Amino acid sequence: MSQNRIRGPVLTLVVAAALGGGIWLVNEGQRSEPLAPQPAAAQAPAPSTTSVPAPPVPAPPAFPANATYAGEIPTKTGVIAVDISIDGEQGVAYACDGAAVDVWLRGSASDGKLNLVSADGESRLTGRLEGDAVAGTLAVGAKSWTFTAARGVDDGN
Known part of the structure; x- marks a missing residue:
């Protein structure tokens, strides 16, 4: 009897591994070409270190004297x-x-x-x-x- 208790979980693991491997093989077979390393994206230019001064805030209008x-x-x-x-x-x-x-x-x-x-x-x-x-x-x-x-x-x- 103890042999049946061990055989059940082992059989479940074997079936799960086989099923997972089968799904992986099907997915790999669907690819039209192998994955190639992607070219490095063009690097964006580094931000300028020179700061542009903020435009001056206009003075509020003043009443005539x-x-x-x-x-x-x-x-x-x-x-x-x-x-x-x-x-x-x-x-x-x-x-x-x-x-x-x-x-x-x-x-x-x-x-x-x-x-x-x-x-x-x-x-x-x-x-x-x-x-x-x-x-x-x-x-x-x-x-x-x-x-x-x-x-x-x-x-x-």
């Missing part, structure tokens, strides 16, 4: 007039619609950006210089509007 800008914001009830005056790095703006909006704003005007606030802190005007105009947002209380104000022609600059 003295300038004025004017624009209108259409609303459902009329028009809000926006007038902005730049003097050095200080900006002053007045926004009025003749009814509910009547606000003065003051603050900084540097690096082509405006950040103006009313005395009570309830209103804000932010903007940026875009060519000969200022584009931005006027916020009065909970309401806000976008605007574009063109540079005045009579400001002497």
Whole structure:
């Protein structure tokens, strides 16, 4: 009996080896030509060791030393007039619609950006210089509007 216990696993190993060898022979017979060593790929040129300097970052646009800008914001009830005056790095703006909006704003005007606030802190005007105009947002209380104000022609600059 012990002979049958050993013969089973040995027979299984022999069958598995024969089956594996047969599959290998069939695969080898399917090849049309023997494997030849592949030619070495052309080597890519080594990266250049000279570094190219990054292009300079352009300076932000600057407001003229003295300038004025004017624009209108259409609303459902009329028009809000926006007038902005730049003097050095200080900006002053007045926004009025003749009814509910009547606000003065003051603050900084540097690096082509405006950040103006009313005395009570309830209103804000932010903007940026875009060519000969200022584009931005006027916020009065909970309401806000976008605007574009063109540079005045009579400001002497």
